[in-house]
Amino acid sequence: MAHFADQVKITIDGFSLNVIHSDLIVSQKMADHHHFSFTWYYAPEVVIDPVNQAKALRRYMGAEVIFTFLVNGVRLMSKGIINGLVSIDRNGSPDGINVTGISHTIALDDMKKSRIYLELPLQNIVPGILAEGPSDFYQKEAISPTYRKEFKYLAQYDETSFEFLKRIAFRYGQWFYFDGMRTQFGQLKNSKVKLINNVSLEDFKIQINLTAHKISLGAYDPDNAVNVRSSAMKTSDGSRDSFSGIVGYTQGNISQPELSIGKHTSNAQDKEEIEQMVKLHTAGQDANSVYYSGTSYFPIGLGQVFTIVNGTVEHELLAIEITHLSKLHGNYSCEFKAIPADVTAPHYTDVEVFAKAENQPAKVTDNNDPEGMGRVRVKFNWGNGDTTSDWIRMIQPHSGGGKGFYFIPEIGEEVLVGFESGNIQRPFVMGTEYNGQNKSGYATEKNDLKVIQTRSGNRIISDDETGDVTIESQKGQTIAVIHGDGNIKFKAPKNIEFEAGEDIVMNAGKDVKTNAGQNISESAIINKTTNVGGILGTSVGLDKILNVGGDHNVAIKGNLNKEINKDHTLSTGNKIKSYSESGHETHSQTEIQNNSAESTRQN
Structure with a gap:
């Protein structure tokens, strides 16, 4: 292993000299911010003026830092923002600055936001969010989501944009990371780094994890009013890595085959969604089956695919965590954690994650x-x-x-x-809910009124004080009142019409009164029957007209009395017959005339 002064180069915005440093650590992790720290010996003087140290603290807070790692032609760059400076005092004199910083992704983690995306896919949503950060924060070709379905409704709620992107990446199994210079979302980058164990690689370890991958989910589809279910013991298209295969093969040793009893999820509302959740969950569990770690003397970028040669065996891996190290000025190594490169979902996949909201x-x-x-x-x-x-x-x-x-x-x-x-x-x-600008208008001290009122003004009012129930029209006209004393009143500004397909039956315990301002018309296609237990009285202010199409029969058990103030005219188209069992009397204060066109007989 060779150490060269140019293996590690640090550039600080606004500082033109070579950055002398020690104890450099750059920590990088997927779906997270990167962090760095180092000690910076910023002044060449043996004795540093405290005034100059104070100037440095003020000047370089928030400055951009670029790290360049170059070993045997393998070059890697990373950048960040200084967010912490601590002065070093040694034996009473200034002696450099401890520098800490964070990746540019922090610009997306500045403030919690809430907004809604409708009828949009991730391919449109993600670039729009990243564009809110620094202008060189991302490149369009680096944003390539594998989940391409259009969201009918997707909400960012009380989350920073970074937290939202992280949640979406977890939920839909999308690769999300800062590669050191640009943000990647959806798919991965490739590299050509090949590490040989015990040559460019040390402390190589393989960690196999046997955990249950099975899942069974149930949900409700409100559009079709059906329950939807999906389940699986393990992924159907996982990694072909031999160690991952062992974990998949031995699933039966730690889990039962029963899948019919599952758990409820609110993250799916149709069959397609719940099947996608099951597929992603098992793929994410598969990605956690085996971890590779070690120390490399070649730079490895976060999210890069690289190859490890371990004797006659090669492992194609994906870097999910990287820590770049430079203990002394110039030398370089990095510690990595990796998973098989052919996994079909990120190791952090969590199909159950959602943003919690309150009423x-x-x-x-x-x-x-x-x-x-x-x-x-x-x-x-x-x-x-x-x-x-x-x-x-x-x-x-x-x-x-x-x-x-x-x-x-x-x-x-x-x-x-x-x-x-x-x-x-x-x-x-x-x-x-009512509010200060939209009140019901029916509030009373004793809460007496219960009201249903529509937009136009039609309303039903129940008054607990009087016991009345009132139905009113949109113009405030009372249509019906059910009084608390037992009375009911119907009122219409125009017509009231009753119509029944069969019978209409009206019963009154006492009187029935009918009043008309003008005419009363009754019509029966067949019969009309009127039964009166007592007296039937009829009073007519003008004429009474009776038209009978057939016979007119009158049966009277008592007397028939008629009083006519003027003439009584009786006309018939045929005979007139009058019968009496006792006598037949005709009286007149003047004369009685019987006239016939032919003869007159009296017996």
Whole structure:
């Protein structure tokens, strides 16, 4: 192993001289920030002026640092930002600075945010987020997600952009890391580094981990109203690494074959999603089956694929953790942790991860559900970003096919939104809320009124003080009142119409009164029967007209009395017959005339 002064070079923005250093450590890990530290002997003087030391502390805080590692033609670069400086005092005099720093990814970890992405794939979402960081933070060709499905609804909630990208990478099995100079998302980089054990590689170790890979998940698909399930004992397309194969082969030694009893997940809502979760979980478990570690004297980049030659056996590996070291100025080595390069999902895959959300108010933006499921879209109170949801379901007192309680809030109204299992990806409307700008108008000291009122003003009012139940129209006109004393009143500004396919039966314990401002018309296609137990009285202010198409029969058990103030005219198209069992009397204060066109007979 050779040590050359140019194996490690440090460049600090604003400092033009060669950076003399010791105890350099650059720690790199996938889906995480990189960290570095070193001691910097920034001044050539033996005795350093404290004033100059103070100037250095002020000047280089926040400066960019670039590390260049070059060994036998293998070159690797990494950069970061100084975020900590500590002055060193030795024997009462300044003696350099302890420097600590972090990768540029920290720019995405600066502030928690909440926003929503609708109808977008990761290929569009991720570059947009990375573009919010430094201009040279990423390259488009380095953003190549393997999960290409378009998200109907994806929320970043109370997370920094870095935390959000990390969660999405965990959930959907995407490689996410800072390679030292640029951010990678989705797929991996390749390198041509080959390490030979005991030559360019020392302390080589292989760690095999036997853990259960099995999983069984169940979920609910609300669009199709069905339960969905998926399960697997192990991955079907895992690594071909021999040690990984052993772990897969011996799964039966530590796990039972039973898969029918699984766990619930809120991260899937259809068959495709739950099958994808099972596939990713088993692949992620497979990626944790074997770890390779060691110390290399050639630079290895995080996320790089490299080859280790161990005797006659070669291992193609993927670096998941790297620590670059330079104990003294110039010399270099790195410690690595790696997994087989042909794994099909990252070792940190976690299909159950989600952002936890609490119940919160929102405002309805749309209630015209294209599927007719009574759903609404809402806008959350998360600031000025994209915060409008997809169509979300709403709790009703009762629901079912062709039945239930169908009350949908109006656009602009406030609702309370909950989340299934606390998962930000699964919002639902719990109910509506009044606020200081939108009050019911029915508040009373004793809470006497219970009211249902629609947008147009139609309302049903139940008054616990009077016992009345009132139905009113949109113009404030009372249609019906069920009084607390037992009375019911119907009132219409225009017409009231009753229609029955068969009978209408009306019963009154006492009187039935009918009043009309003008006419009363009755019509029966067949018969009309009127039964009166007492007196039937009819009073007509003008004429009474009776038209009978057939016979007119009158049966009277008592007397028939008629009093006519004027003439009584009787006309018939045939005979007139009058019968009496006792006598027949005709009286007149003047004369009686009997006239016939032919003859007159009286017997």
